[in-house]
Amino acid sequence: MFFAGMYGFFTRTNLITMLMSIELVLNSVNIHFVAFNKYLNTDFIQGQIFSLFVIAVAAAEAAVAIAIIINVYRKLRDIEVKDVSTMKY
Amino acid sequence: MGEIIFYLLGLTVLVFSVLTVTTRRILRAAVYLLFVLMATSAIYLMLNYTFLAAVQLTVYAGGIIVLLVFSILLTSHINDRLEVGSKIRRISAAVLSVIGFTLSFWVISSANLKAHTNVEAAYDIRAIGFSLMSYGDNGYVLAFELISVLLLAAMIGAIVIAKKR
Numbered sequence: 001m002f003f004a005g006m007y008g009f010f011t012r013t014n015l016i017t018m019l020m021s022i023e024l025v026l027n028s029v030n031i032h033f034v035a036f037n038k039y040l041n042t043d044f045i046q047g048q049i050f051s052l053f054v055i056a057v058a059a060a061e062a063a064v065a066i067a068i069i070i071n072v073y074r075k076l077r078d079i080e081v082k083d084v085s086t087m088k089y
Numbered sequence: 090m091g092e093i094i095f096y097l098l099g100l101t102v103l104v105f106s107v108l109t110v111t112t113r114r115i116l117r118a119a120v121y122l123l124f125v126l127m128a129t130s131a132i133y134l135m136l137n138y139t140f141l142a143a144v145q146l147t148v149y150a151g152g153i154i155v156l157l158v159f160s161i162l163l164t165s166h167i168n169d170r171l172e173v174g175s176k177i178r179r180i181s182a183a184v185l186s187v188i189g190f191t192l193s194f195w196v197i198s199s200a201n202l203k204a205h206t207n208v209e210a211a212y213d214i215r216a217i218g219f220s221l222m223s224y225g226d227n228g229y230v231l232a233f234e235l236i237s238v239l240l241l242a243a244m245i246g247a248i249v250i251a252k253k254r
Contacts, residue, residue, distance in 0.1 A: 005110065008111075030145075034141065049221065060242075063243055070163065
């Protein structure tokens with residue numbers, strides 16, 4: 001799932017689908033944390049706690065990204081990555 | 090029986106995640122992402138991590154997907170097909186993904202991991218609550234406070250950015 005998200009992040013030209021690929025990457029990392037926690041050391045709660053933190057950070061970052069995307073759409077009327085270059089120097 | 094369900098869920102996650110990143114219609118990508126998130130929540134439930142499964146369903150499948158769908162409806166022309174990157178970019182990204190996948194698969198499967206034998210220690214929400222709020226060895230109260238500050242900052246930032254002038 002991690003590499004599917006990475007592939008999507010490299011190939012997509014629409015900003016919202018890039019955000020979806022990032023969500024895939026974060027989900028795969030969560031599954032890794034939880035699975036290794038359960039498999040290797042069960043009296044160790046850190047995997048689950050850290051997964052909760054990763055979910056919270058992902059939610060916050062998705063909200064800010066959507067706000068930026070909406071702002072970009074207001075200016076440019078389109079959300080392609082190659083048009084968002086007004087912030088370059 | 091549990092194994093069959095786990096393989097089914099894993100297959101769902103893999104197939105739908107690949108479909109999410111390669112489909113050409115944007116609303117379908119959001120729906121495939123929803124299926125991926127629900128399947129991962131089912132995987133958490135199979136591992137007896139009930140609180141994490143509930144949080145995943147509420148925050149991810151309930152919150153972020155709704156946010157994504159709303160922003161898709163507000164900002165895209167739905168009937169158009171999405172463009173994909175150039176062929177060079179797609180091929181090199183696919184090659185990189187396959188190389189990375191085989192590398193990490195090889196590393197994980199050749200590592201000497203011992204399975205823990207005490208498998209019936211399931212964590213209820215009381216243990217998670219104690220762990221999030223305690224100061225001592227297993228305490229995460231600092232990270233908890235930092236996450237709350239981060240959420241506050243994200244909320245303020247999102248409102249300020251998306252406000253109409």
